[in-house]
Amino acid sequence: MADELELLRGANPVPVDGPRFGDGPLDHHAERHLDRLLHERTTTAVPRRRTRLAWGLAATAVVAALVSALLFTGQTTGPAVAAPRPLVVQADSSPVPLKQLAERAERAAADNSPALRKGTHVQAWSLAMSGRKPPVTLPIERIVRWNADDSHTEIVVATDPRHPGRPVLTDEDGGPRPVEDGHVLSRQTYPPSWSDAPPHSPPPTDVARLRAYLQETAYSKTALTTGELLDAVASLLDTWTLGARESATLVQLLADTEELRPLGQVTDRLGRRGQAYVLDRPDSRKMLIMEPATGAVLGLETTFKKAEPEYGVKAGDVMSYSAWMR
Incomplete structure (x- = not known):
């Protein structure tokens, strides 16, 4: 699924440092990319995606869910949905018994x-x-x-x-x-x-x-x-x-x-x-x-x-x- 994720990242209209939130309106550039994502690759991507994703959703719904997850977390790298990272202890701090x-x-x-x-x-x-x-x-x-x-x-x-x-x-x-x-x-x-x-x-x-x-x-x-x-x-x-x-x-x-x-x-x-x-x-x-x-x-x-x-x-x-x- 690496190729689909790369396309998702390229189509992401809200990068981490972008001025809009993930639930805001898309600009024209983002709409064009999202339209390309949802339509131009349907023929080649659907069979592989259906076999790999565990949620069992229709292909377009899967794409929408992954786009949403990327936008909601503000991440443009790594998995779309994953466990949070564990808390990290401050390196120079002193333990208190x-x-x-x-x-x-x-x-x-x-x-x-x-x-x-x-x-x-x-x-x-x-x-x-x-x-x-x-x-x-x-x-x-x-x-x-x-x-x-x-x-x-x-x-x-x-x-x-x-x-x-x-x-x-x-x-x-x-x-x-x-x-x-x-x-x-x-x-x-x-x-x-x-x-x-x-x-x-x-x-x-x-x-x-x-x-x-x-x-x-x-x-x-x-x-x-x-x-x-x-x-x-x-x-x-x-x-x-x-x-x-x-x-x-x-x-x-x-x-x-x-x-x-x-x-x-x-x-x-x-x-x-x-x-x-x-x-x-x-x-x-x-x-x-x-x-x-x-x-x-x-x-x-x-x-x-x-x-x-x-x-x-x-x-x-x-x-x-x-x-x-x-």
Whole structure:
């Protein structure tokens, strides 16, 4: 498919440094190139394209999807749709041990501000593989707000802060397609919930009790591994926005595991500076990003360490990423 991609790049009316966005009107030059792309090569390109592309769309729809993906990402090289690159640790930064971060968090929590709040605001990226090559990265934003009567609303929209205002790929109808930035994927209101089981009950501010709380969150009868603990933390942060005291307790708990290795400073996908802590396993790496002064969790990234050719996944591809906000 290299020849088709080269033609796409040549016909791209919005290069990286161009004045127009991908969803803006095409000029006459771009219209001529796009018309040539869609019509002059139909006879020779359709049979080969149908055998190679996993989405199984008609030839012109495939071309349109690839053009859209190129324009939406602002890329003129590399694959049209692919996993985002993993976060990179700043080369000259100094790692901060978790025990030192726990001390900072304890001092920051002295006035117990900010306070714990039920509800969450998170940006998330996930890799949709399901037999597609290459897999598709689906970015969303989710906001959950709880009401005084214990009912809550959840809004999920398709958006990618790396490319504000540009169309976004979604998989809501069982196949990848572009939607406008901010397109509402779901909006639901749930009746009052009277559950007091974790993660619905408030997280404790004692390390031993928080460990038991996260174990119950994970529905486990045995002590959690560090990887399982990080997954349970993600479930907690998808329900609660931690206050200063809760964050300090969580940092202390993570410091006690002694398996998370400090790497140094990173800039997350929302442009925030944080300290990175990694857990390496044979097949994957989990990177926890934490605010360097308060210990608040900013994000959690999981990457592949081994290629999965049957899914079109390369070593280093991002499997999932969450960025939590207040």
